[in-house]
Amino acid sequence: xxxxxxxxxxxxxxxxxxxxDQVDFDLRQGEIHAMLGENGAGKTTLMNIIYGLYKPDSxxxxxxxxxxxxHSPKDSIQAGIGMVHQHFMLIPVxxxxxxxxxxxxxxxxxxxxxxxxxxxxxxxxxxxxxxQYSLDVDPTALVGQLPVGIQQRVEIVKTLYRNAQILILxxxxxxLTPQEAEDLFRIMHxxxxxxxxxIFITHKLKEVLAIADRITVMRAGKVVGTVKPKETxxxxxxxxxxxxxxxxQVEKKxxxxxxxxxxxDGLKIRDFRGLEVVGDISxxxxxxxxxxxxxxxxxxxTELIEALTGLRSVAGGKMLFAGKDVTGCSPRTLTETGMxxxxxxxxxxxxxxxxxxxxxxxxxxYYLPPFGVRGILQPKAIDANARKLVQDFDVRTPSPxxxxxxxxxxxxxxxxxxxxLSRAVKLLIANQPTRGLDVGSIEYIHKEIVLMRxxxxxxxxxxxxxxxxxxxxxxxxxxxxxxxxxxxxAKKVTREQLGLWMAGGHPEGVPSRRCPEPVExxxx
Numbered sequence: 386x387x388x389x390x391x392x393x394x395x396x397x398x399x400x401x402x403x404x405x406d407q408v409d410f411d412l413r414q415g416e417i418h419a420m421l422g423e424n425g426a427g428k429t430t431l432m433n434i435i436y437g438l439y440k441p442d443s444x445x446x447x448x449x450x451x452x453x454x455x456h457s458p459k460d461s462i463q464a465g466i467g468m469v470h471q472h473f474m475l476i477p478v479x480x481x482x483x484x485x486x487x488x489x490x491x492x493x494x495x496x497x498x499x500x501x502x503x504x505x506x507x508x509x510x511x512x513x514x515x516x517q518y519s520l521d522v523d524p525t526a527l528v529g530q531l532p533v534g535i536q537q538r539v540e541i542v543k544t545l546y547r548n549a550q551i552l553i554l555x556x557x558x559x560x561l562t563p564q565e566a567e568d569l570f571r572i573m574h575x576x577x578x579x580x581x582x583x584i585f586i587t588h589k590l591k592e593v594l595a596i597a598d599r600i601t602v603m604r605a606g607k608v609v610g611t612v613k614p615k616e617t618x619x620x621x622x623x624x625x626x627x628x629x630x631x632x633x634q635v636e637k638k639x640x641x642x643x644x645x646x647x648x649x650d651g652l653k654i655r656d657f658r659g660l661e662v663v664g665d666i667s668x669x670x671x672x673x674x675x676x677x678x679x680x681x682x683x684x685x686x687t688e689l690i691e692a693l694t695g696l697r698s699v700a701g702g703k704m705l706f707a708g709k710d711v712t713g714c715s716p717r718t719l720t721e722t723g724m725x726x727x728x729x730x731x732x733x734x735x736x737x738x739x740x741x742x743x744x745x746x747x748x749x750x751y752y753l754p755p756f757g758v759r760g761i762l763q764p765k766a767i768d769a770n771a772r773k774l775v776q777d778f779d780v781r782t783p784s785p786x787x788x789x790x791x792x793x794x795x796x797x798x799x800x801x802x803x804x805x806l807s808r809a810v811k812l813l814i815a816n817q818p819t820r821g822l823d824v825g826s827i828e829y830i831h832k833e834i835v836l837m838r839x840x841x842x843x844x845x846x847x848x849x850x851x852x853x854x855x856x857x858x859x860x861x862x863x864x865x866x867x868x869x870x871x872x873x874x875a876k877k878v879t880r881e882q883l884g885l886w887m888a889g890g891h892p893e894g895v896p897s898r899r900c901p902e903p904v905e906x907x908x909x
Contacts, residue, residue: 386413388450389582390435390466390551395444397430401783404430405441406606412551412584415577419585419597421626423823424795425781427606428586429471432553436468437461448551464551467544471556471794472732473536477529482507484528485543514545519575532683534565541572545581552576553584556794558592570596588795588823590619602626627825635856637835642859643672646812646843647693652702654688654867661700662688663867670812675834675844677858677875679851681887685867686847687729690816693845694726695719696734707811720749723811727801727818729847731794735801738790742782743771745789746804778803779829795822806833813837816847831857851880865889 390412397405404427412418420428433439435446437455445452448464455461461468475484482504491503508524515522520538528536537557544552554573558566573583573596587593593600594614601611602625609625623631647670654663663685670676680686691697693704695716704712707722716726728734736745747756747767755766771785780799782792789797802818815834819827834857838844848854854861858875863886871886 386416388412389414389448390584391447391450392431392435393445393447395431395434395446396442397427397434397439398442399783403606405434405444408444408603408606408608410601410608412582413598414582415580416598417573417577417583417585417596419587419593419600420603421587421590421593421600421622422603423626423825424588424793424799426603426626426823428603429555429793431603432468432555432584432586435461436466436553462547462549465549466551466553467547467549468553469537469540469544469555469557473540475528475536475539477527479528480504480524481522481526481528481531481539481542482511482524484539485511485524485546489547510546511542514542518542518545518572518579520572532565534568537565537569538572541576550580551582551584553586555586556588557585558587558589566592588827590622590824593622594619604628623824626823631824631828635831635835637857638839640674640838640859642674643841645669646672646707647845648705649693650703650705652689652692652704653700654685654692654697655700656688661867663692665702666867666869667702668862668869668872670843670845672811672841672843673838674859675838675846675857677846677848677854677861678864679848679854679861679883679887680864682849684864686816686864688867689864690729690814690845690847694724694728694814717749723809725805725808725810725813727798727805727813727815729816729820731797731801736789736797739788741786742775742780742789742792742800743767743785745800746771746774746785748804750808774803774807777807779826795826798822799826802830802833806837810837810842812843812845814845814847817849818846819848819850819853851883855880855883863887 388411392408392410395405395408408427408431410431422428430439434441437458437460440456446455447453453460453464486507491507511522511524514520520542522535522538522542528539531539541552557569577583585593585597597614599611599613600617600622602609602622604626649669650667652663652666653661656662666689678686688697692699695714695718699712703710706719706724709722711719711722732738737748744767747770751757751762756763756770768785774780775782775785778799780803781796789800792800805813813834818834819830822830834844834846846854846857855875861873861875861878861883862869863871863883865887866889
């Protein structure tokens with residue numbers, strides 16, 4: 386099979402970090418070559434070098450056997466290389482066609498009016514590409530109004546519009562629902578059948594075993610090995626990634642529930658249009674248990690968590706936390722009452738990206754002793770806290786004073802987890818806590834969440850990963866169209882039952898606000 390891309394002896398050093406150490410990598414015509422590795426293993430750095438965002442200290446990149454000099458993404462695009470980043474490079478207020486032509490504008494000239502963007506021609510080309518590769522993208526739609534899965538299709542079309550035959554997908558399923566991920570895999574196979582070659586960067590072992598033709602594993606900036614899916618399994622890949630045996634199953638004892646830490650009664654939430662997205666929800670979370678919320682993304686989970694954490698106003702109902710009415714309270718009040726929050730969007734709600742790691746680790750306690758005394762920050766205390774948390778939570782950073790924006794997505798998540806779990810809390814709200822993390826980090830965070838439960842903390846877990854929900858939760862509440870349609874004990878429900886309720890199903894075919902009967906162990 387023809388080699389379309391080859392990187393030889395790539396080395397890249399950042400201050401305090403050897404990101405790539407004599408890395409060799411190749412991609413064949415029409416294959417999906419997956420890259421696995423821990424956060425900070427060097428995968429994205431290598432891809433950024435191939436795409437022209439970084440310049441290597443040494444090494445050579447060749448396309449179809451010809452060495453090329455890559456000084457910028459423009460050189461890579463001209464060589465037929467396209468990249469879809471983990472965090473999309475789209476402008477929300479622009480249409481799909483405008484985003485796709487950005488930087489490569491098609492202009493129609495008229496003698497009297499001068500140049501004008503030829504959106505009609507671009508839209509026609511987008512429709513052709515959408516039909517050719519089964520991408521189903523509307524060129525006239527505003528990007529900001531599209532679901533995340535469709536935005537990702539826009540990014541793929543943007544690379545194909547520039548005639549890319551080599552496609553780099555960086556953590557493409559990190560922000561997708563399981564259904565959107567399946568759709569993406571179908572698109573990837575159709576692309577390879579038409580001759581496109583794909584580099585697939587991910588942390589998810591099941592995905593690479595299901596879709597990849599070859600798998601290359603990186604650890605600490607070096608290539609550990611390249612294998613085929615039929616030659617390996619999840620446990621072997623995890624051990625290659627982390628350098629030790631990884632426990633892929635969650636180990637936990639039976640829960641010992643205590644008094645209710647949070648009681649929600651008749652909560653109603655409206656969106657920015659005034660439409661009710663969460664209606665008349667009631668539930669409670671007890672200390673010493675994990676309540677998991679399962680549901681297809683977009684059924685009110687995000688709005689519910691924002692209301693519980695003070696980021697969104699409520700339209701009705703009541704919230705009691707630690708015996709106090711906290712309905713409509715600010716995030717600071719909730720934090721001081723004993724709430725910890727791992728947000729769904731780490732960059733928007735969890736971090737101040739230009740701030741140093743040390744500063745982000747005290748974002749919600751900076752004004753309290755020992756970090757703040759009489760309104761004055763105490764650098765020594767902040768430094769000591771950061772160094773301890775970096776070590777305890779294995780945050781891969783050369784220094785506590787590196788801007789958090791410079792860290793990988795997984796290490797940014799670790800900064801949030803370290804900050805939230807290092808405080809004395811009564812309630813932990815974890816929304817997608819392992820999104821974008823490698824197996825080693827997932828194993829660690831799962832242990833920390835179970836430890837918090839065993840210490841008597843009430844835990845509310847929201848995750849798009851059904852395996853994570855079933856493995857961690859003591860009870861599971863299923864949300865559908867802004868309602869809790871079932872609440873069951875985790876050990877007394879099957880994935881099939883959960884999937885049925887997540888899709889709005891019911892034994893009689895009618896969605897219900899309460900647990901469908903009969904269900905053994907129903908707690909609603």
